[in-house]
Structures are given as structure tokens and as C-alpha cells.
Amino acid sequence: MTEALDPGARRAILEAVDALRDDAVETLARLVRHPSTLGNEAGALEEMAGLYASLGLTPRRVPTVPEELAAHPGFSPPLISYAGRDNVVALHRPKTRSGRSLALQGHVDVVPEGAADMWATPPYAPEIRNGRVYGRGAGDMKAGIVSYCMAFKAMRLAGLQPAAEVQLQSVIEEECSGNGALACMLALPRTDAVIIPEPGPGMDALYTAEVGVVWAWVTVSGRPAHVRDMQAGVNAIEAASIIAAAFKDYEREMNRAERIHPAFRGLNHPVNVNLGTIEGGEWNSSVATRCRIGMRVGVMMGYTARQTRADIEALVAKATQHERLRGAQVKLEFKGFMADPCVFDTDAAIVQLARRSYAETTGGALRDYPATGLTDGRFFTLYQDTPVACFGPDAVDIHGIDENVGLDSMHGITRTIALTMAEWCGVERI
Ligand SMILES: [Zn+2]
Numbered sequence: 001m002t003e004a005l006d007p008g009a010r011r012a013i014l015e016a017v018d019a020l021r022d023d024a025v026e027t028l029a030r031l032v033r034h035p036s037t038l039g040n041e042a043g044a045l046e047e048m049a050g051l052y053a054s055l056g057l058t059p060r061r062v063p064t065v066p067e068e069l070a071a072h073p074g075f076s077p078p079l080i081s082y083a084g085r086d087n088v089v090a091l092h093r094p095k096t097r098s099g100r101s102l103a104l105q106g107h108v109d110v111v112p113e114g115a116a117d118m119w120a121t122p123p124y125a126p127e128i129r130n131g132r133v134y135g136r137g138a139g140d141m142k143a144g145i146v147s148y149c150m151a152f153k154a155m156r157l158a159g160l161q162p163a164a165e166v167q168l169q170s171v172i173e174e175e176c177s178g179n180g181a182l183a184c185m186l187a188l189p190r191t192d193a194v195i196i197p198e199p200g201p202g203m204d205a206l207y208t209a210e211v212g213v214v215w216a217w218v219t220v221s222g223r224p225a226h227v228r229d230m231q232a233g234v235n236a237i238e239a240a241s242i243i244a245a246a247f248k249d250y251e252r253e254m255n256r257a258e259r260i261h262p263a264f265r266g267l268n269h270p271v272n273v274n275l276g277t278i279e280g281g282e283w284n285s286s287v288a289t290r291c292r293i294g295m296r297v298g299v300m301m302g303y304t305a306r307q308t309r310a311d312i313e314a315l316v317a318k319a320t321q322h323e324r325l326r327g328a329q330v331k332l333e334f335k336g337f338m339a340d341p342c343v344f345d346t347d348a349a350i351v352q353l354a355r356r357s358y359a360e361t362t363g364g365a366l367r368d369y370p371a372t373g374l375t376d377g378r379f380f381t382l383y384q385d386t387p388v389a390c391f392g393p394d395a396v397d398i399h400g401i402d403e404n405v406g407l408d409s410m411h412g413i414t415r416t417i418a419l420t421m422a423e424w425c426g427v428e429r430i
Contacts, residue, residue: 016154031142032126032135044108048170057090064183076177092166099164099426100192106145107174110137132404139395139405144197151418162425181376193350199395205369207390209263209343212299215336221329233287240291246319261301271298301341348387361415
């Protein structure tokens with residue numbers, strides 16, 4: 001057990017965080033300039049390797065190897081190859097270990113920017129307006145990554161370092177599979193706790209629970225015809241829309257009050273089915289021969305990704321019997337998320353310490369947040385029994401247009417992580 005942090009060290013660390021405030025904003029801007037969407041993470045990962053090196057650590061690459069992960073219950077079927085997209089980690093080792101070890105984890109991948117012309121400023125040209133940084137990934141979750149890096153840097157600036165092992169992890173594919181997080185978790189020693197600074201929804205928040213997610217893809221091949229013989233053909237787009245409607249019926253069913261786990265009570269519509277992508281058709285005057293739809297299906301606590309997969313198989317099989325799909329071929333695939341829901345242990349010592357540190361450094365309280373989306377926190381919770389404190393800055397319009405994060409909020413989170421790390425790991429002179 002570590003002794004309480006002495007007041008001099010505490011003051012020195014917090015002063016160092018304050019001194020690094022401009023550095024934090026510049027680092028965030030540098031990271032946001034990398035359009036690190038799926039398959040394009042290399043630049044952001046390189047940036048992270050440089051950042052870790054600037055903290056006096058030796059960055060190391062951790063590949064994501066599907067063959068090695070496939071048997072793990074947390075594995076999701078990949079969407080694309082992992083070549084050239086290795087995760088980046090760095091390990092701090094103390095001179096004398098006296099405290100508890102910690103992992104600081106964040107994802108560098110971002111979701112697509114959507115209609116770039118709808119953004120007030122270009123999504124990958126970060127801009128500060130009214131104390132907030134705008135840009136894709138600014139909130140989700142590059143600000144959080146910068147926070148944990150600056151927390152570590154502040155300690156060193158104060159002439160100190162954690163008196164226990166600290167892992168820094170930058171992972172890919174949090175937004176579509178979680179396989180990057182899984183690969184890193186399995187490649188590194190288990191730590192006594194994990195901090196993941198995922199953003200809060202318009203407020204500083206602490207994740208108390210999260211839904212699971214399954215990604216399903218349905219490809220309908222119809223029967224082509226000229227529109228003048230329309231009745232002779234099967235329109236793949238119309239057929240796909242019948243199947244999509246069946247998914248929305250399923251969504252209504254899964255949101256019935258008796259299915260909602262206590263951790264999600266009070267939330268309006270916690271289980272969401274999103275019709276995310278559609279591609280199909282060839283010509284306005286031809287009956288569409290092929291259409292593919294991509295869906296994201298939420299999984300309520302108490303239910304599993306596997307059960308949801310079986311439900312989807314059944315609902316697609318049933319929808320395929322519809323008279324207007326007669327003669328159509330329907331292919332169902334599962335690629336991307338096959339993720340179980342989880343409830344975080346908010347009584348865990350790391351969570352209580354994070355709450356206390358937040359209150360001490362900001363004067364406020366972290367709000368509880370049962371999330372209708374997911375984080376990489378599930379891996380440590382479900383498969384490693386490692387307590388996770390998942391909390392982060394106030395971000396608005398993540399996954400939307402004009403995503404942004406509050407700079408005061410980010411600063412408060414950095415102070416919180418710095419203090420939490422110092423208390424959890426203990427400190428020693430460099
Ligand atoms: Zn995120």
C-alpha cells in the first residue's frame with residue numbers, strides 16, 4: 001500500500017499540468033490533423049509513438065493478429081487487413097516499485113467525418129472557438145489521449161515518476177471491433193487498474209455501464225428486369241428495405257421496459273438499431289439487382305452478442321419469406337463488432353479515487369453515465385477482471401457534424417488523471 005501523496009508533490013504535479021496547458025492544446029491539434037479513420041490510422045499511430053518517446057519512454061508496436069485472437073470470446077470478425085496498422089504502446093518501469101500498476105488506454109481511430117461540407121470548418125483542420133476544439137476525433141477520443149499523456153508528462157516535469165508500472169496504450173478499431181484493444185491487453189501484463197478517458201456526453205462523465213453491439217450486413221440479390229416489366233423482377237433495394245424494417249421491429253421489441261437492465265433504467269431507448277450504410281442499384285430505370293445494407297444492433301445487459309446474432313439470423317430468415325422477396329437471394333454476414341455489454345464496478349478503488357481526484361481538482365462531481373454506445377473498457381472488465389475507470393471530458397456531437405471538446409474540461413480531466421495516477425501508483429524522484 002502506498003502512503004498518501006505529500007502536499008508538496010501534489011502541488012508540484014498540478015502546477016506542472018497547468019504549465020503544460022498550451023502544450024496539451026497543440027498536441028491535440030496535431031493528433032486531430034491525422035484523419036485516422038478505419039485503415040488510415042498509421043499517421044496518428046506514428047504521432048503517438050513520437051509522443052511516447054517525448055515522455056522518455058520507448059514506444060513498441062503491438063500487431064493485431066486475427067488468428068491469435070479468433071478463439072477469444074471478445075474477438076470480433078475483422079473488416080479489413082491489419083497490415084501497417086500496429087497498435088503503439090509504451091511501458092514505464094519504476095526504479096523501486098511501491099505502488100499499484102496502471103494502464104492508460106485510448107483509441108486513435110475516428111469514425112468517418114460524414115458530409116464534410118456540413119462542417120463549419122474542415123473536420124481535420126482543428127479550430128478553437130469559444131474555448132472548444134472542433135474536429136473529427138477531438139472529443140472521441142484524442143482529447144482523452146492527450147490528457148493521459150500530459151498527466152504523465154506533468155509528473156516528470158515536477159521531477160517525479162510513478163512508483164509502479166504504467167502502461168500507455170494507443171489502439172485501433174475501438175469504433176468497429178475492439179480488436180486492437182484486445183491484442184494489446186493480451187500482449188501486456190495485467191495491471192491493477194485501467195483508466196480510459198472516453199468523453200462524456202456534453203459533460204464530464206464516468207461510464208457506469210455500456211451496451212454491447214453487433215454489426216450485421218445483409219446483401220440482397222434480386223431478379224433484374226426492365227422497369228416496364230417490373231412485376232417480373234425482384235427489386236433488391238425494395239427487398240432490402242423490407243429486411244431493414246424487420247430490424248426496426250426488433251429494436252422496438254428489445255426496448256420494452258421489462259428487458260432493460262437496472263443499470264440502464266431511466267434512459268430513453270437504450271437499445272439502438274442503426275441502419276448505417278446502404279449501397280445498391282445500377283440505374284434509375286432498371287430494377288435494382290443488388291443492395292447491401294450495414295446495421296449496428298445494440299445489445300442490452302443481460303443479453304449477449306451471441307444471442308443477438310442468433311436473433312438476427314432468425315429475423316432475416318423470417319423476413320426473407322416475405323412475398324416480395326420471392327426469388328431474391330439474401331446473404332447475411334457478421335463483420336465488425338461482436339461485443340458484449342458490461343457494467344463497470346463503480347465501487348472499485350480506482351473509480352472512487354478518480355471521483356475523489358476529480359472533485360479535488362475541479363470542485364465538481366463526475367456525472368454517472370450509462371452509455372448506449374461502447375468502449376474498450378469491456379475487455380478489461382469482462383475478460384480480465386481488472387477494474388476500469390472510464391471517464392473523460394465534455395464532448396459534443398461525437399460521430400456527428402462539428403464534433404468538439406471543451407478545453408477547460410479537458411484540462412480538468414488531465415489534472416484528475418495526474419492526481420489519480422500519483423495516488424494510485426505512488427511517486428518517486430526521477
Ligand atoms: Zn471513443
